[in-house]
Amino acid sequence: MKFITNKNSFLNGVNIVSKAIPSSTTMDILKYIKVSANNGIIKLLANDMDLAIETIIDGEVIENGEIALEANKLNVVLRSLPDNELEIETNSKKEIVINYDKIRNSNSYIGYLDTDEFPELPSYEKIDPLIISQFSLKELIRTTIFSTADNESNKIMTGELFEISGNVLKVVSLDGHRISIRKAELKESYNDKKVIVPAKALKEIIKILNNEIDNEVNIYFNDNNIVFEFDNNIIISRLIEGEYFKIDHMLSSNYTIKVNVNKKELLDGINRAIPFIHEGEKKPVKFNFENDSLKLSIVSVEGGNNDYINIEKEGSDVVIGFNPKFIIDALKVIDDENISLYMINSKAPCFIKNEEESYIYLVLPVNL
Amino acid sequence: MKFITNKNSFLNGVNIVSKAIPSSTTMDILKYIKVSANNGIIKLLANDMDLAIETIIDGEVIENGEIALEANKLNVVLRSLPDNELEIETNSKKEIVINYDKIRNSNSYIGYLDTDEFPELPSYEKIDPLIISQFSLKELIRTTIFSTADNESNKIMTGELFEISGNVLKVVSLDGHRISIRKAELKESYNDKKVIVPAKALKEIIKILNNEIDNEVNIYFNDNNIVFEFDNNIIISRLIEGEYFKIDHMLSSNYTIKVNVNKKELLDGINRAIPFIHEGEKKPVKFNFENDSLKLSIVSVEGGNNDYINIEKEGSDVVIGFNPKFIIDALKVIDDENISLYMINSKAPCFIKNEEESYIYLVLPVNL
Numbered sequence A, B: 001m002k003f004i005t006n007k008n009s010f011l012n013g014v015n016i017v018s019k020a021i022p023s024s025t026t027m028d029i030l031k032y033i034k035v036s037a038n039n040g041i042i043k044l045l046a047n048d049m050d051l052a053i054e055t056i057i058d059g060e061v062i063e064n065g066e067i068a069l070e071a072n073k074l075n076v077v078l079r080s081l082p083d084n085e086l087e088i089e090t091n092s093k094k095e096i097v098i099n100y101d102k103i104r105n106s107n108s109y110i111g112y113l114d115t116d117e118f119p120e121l122p123s124y125e126k127i128d129p130l131i132i133s134q135f136s137l138k139e140l141i142r143t144t145i146f147s148t149a150d151n152e153s154n155k156i157m158t159g160e161l162f163e164i165s166g167n168v169l170k171v172v173s174l175d176g177h178r179i180s181i182r183k184a185e186l187k188e189s190y191n192d193k194k195v196i197v198p199a200k201a202l203k204e205i206i207k208i209l210n211n212e213i214d215n216e217v218n219i220y221f222n223d224n225n226i227v228f229e230f231d232n233n234i235i236i237s238r239l240i241e242g243e244y245f246k247i248d249h250m251l252s253s254n255y256t257i258k259v260n261v262n263k264k265e266l267l268d269g270i271n272r273a274i275p276f277i278h279e280g281e282k283k284p285v286k287f288n289f290e291n292d293s294l295k296l297s298i299v300s301v302e303g304g305n306n307d308y309i310n311i312e313k314e315g316s317d318v319v320i321g322f323n324p325k326f327i328i329d330a331l332k333v334i335d336d337e338n339i340s341l342y343m344i345n346s347k348a349p350c351f352i353k354n355e356e357e358s359y360i361y362l363v364l365p366v367n368l
Helices: A007-020 A071-080 A134-142 A199-208 A263-271 A324-332 B007-020 B071-080 B134-142 B199-208 B263-271 B324-332
Strands: A002-006 A032-038 A041-047 A051-057 A060-063 A065-070 A085-090 A095-101 A106-111 A130-133 A159-174 A178-198 A216-221 A225-230 A233-238 A257-262 A285-290 A293-300 A303-310 A312-314 A318-322 A338-343 A350-353 A359-363 B002-006 B032-038 B041-047 B051-057 B060-063 B065-070 B085-090 B095-101 B106-111 B130-133 B159-174 B178-198 B216-221 B225-230 B233-238 B257-262 B285-290 B293-300 B303-310 B312-314 B318-322 B338-343 B350-353 B359-363
Touching: A002 A007, A007 A032, A007 A041, A007 A051, A007 A071, A007 A199, A032 A060, A032 A071, A051 A199, A065 A071, A071 A106, A071 B303, A095 B303, A130 A134, A130 A159, A130 A178, A134 A159, A134 A178, A134 A199, A134 A216, A159 A199, A178 A199, A178 A233, A178 A324, A199 A233, A257 A263, A257 A303, A263 A293, A263 A303, A263 A324, A263 A338, A303 B071, A303 B095, A318 A324, A324 A350, A324 A359, B002 B007, B007 B032, B007 B041, B007 B051, B007 B071, B007 B199, B032 B060, B032 B071, B051 B199, B065 B071, B071 B106, B130 B134, B130 B159, B130 B178, B134 B159, B134 B178, B134 B199, B134 B216, B159 B199, B178 B199, B178 B233, B178 B324, B199 B233, B257 B263, B257 B303, B263 B293, B263 B303, B263 B324, B263 B338, B318 B324, B324 B350, B324 B359
Parallel strands: none
Antiparallel strands: A002 A060, A002 A085, A032 A041, A032 A065, A041 A051, A051 A233, A085 A095, A095 A106, A106 B303, A130 A216, A159 A178, A178 A359, A216 A225, A225 A233, A257 A312, A257 A338, A285 A293, A285 A318, A293 A303, A303 B106, A338 A350, A350 A359, B002 B060, B002 B085, B032 B041, B032 B065, B041 B051, B051 B233, B085 B095, B095 B106, B130 B216, B159 B178, B178 B359, B216 B225, B225 B233, B257 B312, B257 B338, B285 B293, B285 B318, B293 B303, B338 B350, B350 B359
């Protein structure tokens, strides 16, 4: 194998596919990146069996071939090289030689493995893609991903629901204490569809998506996997099997209390309670909504905080407790300057949502 | 106790004195900051028995008093507060109440301890200070501190020699593998003096010193301690007892080989060997000085690197091995674009120094 590329294109490609390199694995080959040069195209591939990422890098193929290189080693070696053209070729000692300075004849070389055991990119059907901008997809995921569950005791909670209905893509996540819902309008309408995508894969995908509204992603839905095609990348994630939770009955409540508040003031106020909450402790912050004032308070053995915030309230006064982290997580991903809270009483969930319901955050209260 | 200050001045003061808060200790009181309001002056003090730091913060004393507050708690609480004037007073429940919003009556409160057991600032004589700019002192320490020894098996190596001779302050550190020497000219001449200052204290002091050439530090030398007075701060460090190593005989060699090289090219070249060195392994990089070329090379089980750099050489060719970290550490703190290496043979130390010898870095070679 022999090809010419440049340091930045190669390193950028390695960074992209490395998102599918597991941090620990018993299968050594999964820590490797497949580098292939064929038919004039140089491709990188990593595949941890749940998530596979392939990308094409700039360059010129001189001699076809494919090899597997340890991802981390390749990354640190490339990072150490000058910002030059690289002439890369295999030698007879099963090494890949990276010539980074032809005049002075400088090179780095790394041992490689054959690709016989390397897991291929799963095959998929390229029909009827859903088209969305990279920016919108990234935002849908970023603003909901925090309320998926980390532990596997309920597999469904470790994923996000992607639900297509007409020209709307709705993304839902929940962890038993809260629900996050975001909707985006699409340019076209599609057949209804529901799939559950692993949060672990989505967390890596948003690192690769850029913020351009004009750059689009083609999404293909298959029986067992979902495919994201954008720029020079193909990302394929397994789906989580099973049916997602029915949440509609939880959203149809008749709120009796509505509160408008400045988002930054509320966020700052809640953050002032945090120094008095010990890690692992689930002590609630007391929210005392009284006329046009919200008093946030917390008491611990070392001290406490009382913070007053101006509000506009419709409905009765209410005293309600929340895990502050859950409210903070929601507020941090809302761009609006002023937000609305909807409540019924101190036992029922609180909703943070806008009029159009392009976002809905539901948080369960905690007994005081 | 009651005083008025502002968030930024208080937090800045807490950050400064917290450099003397030990990360772990069996004496609980050492994790506290003494806050005193007396005679119109608000002072903060922390003292881990080796290093004591006192600073004065802006504000107005309403009622004299002094208390001790847990440093970390005070820090996180202050950071959460708005950038306002703070009215601070003790209450009858042994709490300090920080009123940060008078209009809305918001406050945080923290339990305090009495100061009976708090270790005082050591007393010292304020005579004949050595005067140096904050910038120069910071640079002297920053460019030598890395070659002190971490472990306490040789106590002297855990400190830096401060040696005054006429109008020159020389700072020396060594760890058994290398020696770093920096000199600064002072505006005045002083009596000869030699003290050994703990590196642990110096690492904290350079975080507090700023980069202003016009801001001066007064240094007082006492039998057991060294005092740094600057801005609103007093920093007192214990000295290390004993006599420093005699190093002059190591510096008087007659070099037979002199090499001029671009510093960045050398640094980049050595850094390309690093991916092939495993942590904890003391594998040397081979430096092959031959005519007008330096070949750096490393071989490991996973691969290797060969890097060629243009040099100007006087004297014979030489092949010599170095621990790359030691050369990198020295190069990183040298500002010169081109540097000179002085050698005798593959067994003798290599010197990196300038003509004026304002810096001298000695590195012992490693057998290849």
